[in-house]
Amino acid sequence: xxxxxxxxxxxxxxxxxxxxxxxxxxxxxxxxxxxxxxxxxxxxxxxxxxxxxxxxxxxxxxxxxxxxxxxxxxxxxxxxxxxxxxxxxxxxxxxxxxxxxxxxxxxxxxxx
Amino acid sequence: xxxxxxxxxxxxxxxxxxxxxxxxxxxxxxxxxxxxxxxxxxxxxxxxxxxxxxxxxxxxxxxxxxxxxxxxxxxxxxxxxxxxxxxxxxxxxxxxxxxxxxxxxxxxxxxx
Numbered sequence: 074x075x076x077x078x079x080x081x082x083x084x085x086x087x088x089x090x091x092x093x094x095x096x097x098x099x100x101x102x103x104x105x106x107x108x109x110x111x112x113x114x115x116x117x118x119x120x121x122x123x124x125x126x127x128x129x130x131x132x133x134x135x136x137x138x139x140x141x142x143x144x145x146x147x148x149x150x151x152x153x154x155x156x157x158x159x160x161x162x163x164x165x166x167x168x169x170x171x172x173x174x175x176x177x178x179x180x181x182x183x184x185x
Numbered sequence: 186x187x188x189x190x191x192x193x194x195x196x197x198x199x200x201x202x203x204x205x206x207x208x209x210x211x212x213x214x215x216x217x218x219x220x221x222x223x224x225x226x227x228x229x230x231x232x233x234x235x236x237x238x239x240x241x242x243x244x245x246x247x248x249x250x251x252x253x254x255x256x257x258x259x260x261x262x263x264x265x266x267x268x269x270x271x272x273x274x275x276x277x278x279x280x281x282x283x284x285x286x287x288x289x290x291x292x293x294x295x296x297x
Contacts, residue, residue, distance in 0.1 A: 104283075115274060115289040116229075123283070131284075163228055172217045172278025174285060176228035 075100040079164050079177040087185055092151040094180050096164030104167040105147040106174065107131075107139060109160040116163065122147055154184045187212045191275045191288035198265055198295050206260040206291050208249075208275035216277040218242075218251050218258040219285070223272040232260075232273070265295045 077098040086092050098105065103124045108116040118131030120139040128139050136158060138150045151158055161181050165174040192207040210216065217236045221229040233242030238253035247262045258275060275288040 106285075113289060115287040118284060121284070165229075170280055170283060172219065172280075172285060173231055173234065174229075176221075176230065178226075178228045 077164060077166055077175055077177040079162075079180050081180060082178065083181045085183045085185065086154050088154060088156060090154050092154050092182065094149045094151075094162055094164075094182070096147045096149065096177060097145055098164075098166040098175070098177075099145065100166055100168070100175060101144060102166035102168045102175075103144070104169075104174075105141070106165045106167075107137070107147065107149045108163045108165065109133065109158075110163060110179070111160050119149065119162075120147075151182075154182075156184050158182065159184045187216070187277060187279050187282065187286045189275050189277055189286055189288035191273075192291050193289075195292040195294060198293070200267055200295055200297050201264045202295075204260070204262040204265045204269075204293070206273055206275075206293070208258045208260065208288060210256050210258065210275075210277050212256075212277055212279055212286075214279060214281060215253075216279045218249070219276040219278065220247070220249055220258070220260050221274040221276060221287075223274065223290070225271070229274060265293075267295045267297050269293060270295045 080095045106121045107119040122141040164177040167174040188211045219234045220232040222232045233244040235242040235251035241250045272290045
C-alpha cells in the first residue's frame with residue numbers, strides 16, 4: 074500500500090544545531106507540503122513543492138528550507154534550531170488540483 | 186485572504202450524545218471544504234469533503250453540508266462513541282492558491 078513516512082518520529086536537539094526532518098511518500102504524488110502544528114494555531118504551512126526542483130515558501134518559512142530532488146522525498150531543514158521551532162511537524166502529499174492531502178504520522182521536535 | 190474559523194474546544198460529551206462542531210469560512214471564489222480528524226499520536230486523515238454548494242459529505246456517521254449562503258460547513262454526528270475522541274480540523278481548498286487553509290482544531294472527548 075502507498076504511504077507517507079516521516080523520520081525521526083521524535084527528536085531532541087540544542088539551540089543552534091542544524092536539523093533535517095525526512096519525508097518520504099510512495100503515492101507518486103507531485104505535490105508535497107510541510108506543516109507545523111502548535112496549540113491554538115492549527116496547522117501552518119512552512120514550505121511546499123509542486124514537483125521536482127520546485128519549492129515555495131509558506132506562511133511560516135523563516136528559519137526553514139526544503140529541497141526536492143526526486144518525486145518521493147521532501148526533507149525539511151532547520152538551519153539553526155531555535156526554541157520557537159519546538160513543535161510537531163507534519164508532511165503531506167497530494168496529486169493534481171483536488172485539495173485532498175495525505176498526511177504522515179508527524180515528527181515531534183524539541184529544541185532545548 | 187482565505188480563513189477558517191471553527192468552534193473552540195475542548196468539547197466533552199457522553200457516549201451516544203449528539204455532536205455539532207461549527208465551522209465558518211472566508212474565501213474568494215468557490216472553495217472545496219474538508220473535515221480532517223487527528224487521532225492521538227497520529228497524522229491527520231480525511232474524514233469527509235464537499236466540493237460545491239449544497240453538497241453533503243458523509244463518512245463514519247459524520248455529516249457536513251456546504252452552505253454557501255452562510256459560508257458554513259458544520260460537522261454533525263447523531264450518536265458519538267468513545268472511539269470518536271480526537272481533534273477535528275475544518276479546512277478549505279482554494280484552487281487559485283492550491284493550498285489547504287486549516288481552522289485551529291477542536292478537541293473532542295467522549296466519555297463512556
